[in-house]
Amino acid sequence: MLFLVRMDVNIPHDLPEAQAADIKAREKAYAQALQHDGRWRHLWRVVGEYANYSVFDVASNDELHTLLSGLPLFPYMKIHVTPLAQHPSAIA
Numbered sequence: 001m002l003f004l005v006r007m008d009v010n011i012p013h014d015l016p017e018a019q020a021a022d023i024k025a026r027e028k029a030y031a032q033a034l035q036h037d038g039r040w041r042h043l044w045r046v047v048g049e050y051a052n053y054s055v056f057d058v059a060s061n062d063e064l065h066t067l068l069s070g071l072p073l074f075p076y077m078k079i080h081v082t083p084l085a086q087h088p089s090a091i092a
């Protein structure tokens with residue numbers, strides 16, 4: 001099942017820099033592991049925003065929820081999920 005996910009990151013200004021850096025490093029490792037195993041298919045920065053559009057390929061809504069809620073930045077993100085279906089005019 002494919003899902004388009006938008007993540008908007010909002011790290012509080014009063015979070016200590018070292019703590020923010022640690023969370024971002026753990027987030028990067030988590031994101032790259034999921035890209036390597038094929039479940040995080042695309043990761044694109046939104047130009048001019050601390051936000052991304054991502055495409056996930058997972059078995060269920062529950063699996064996606066588990067992955068997203070495990071993101072180290074999860075407490076600091078607004079996440080919007082759009083389930084995707086086949087388009088009849090798509091050639092791939």
Ligand SMILES: O=C(O)C[C@H]1C=CC(=O)O1
Nearest residue numbers: 009027028031050051052
């Ligand atoms: O930077 C972001 O968009 C937030 C998050 C998503 C992947 C990652 O490494 O950080």
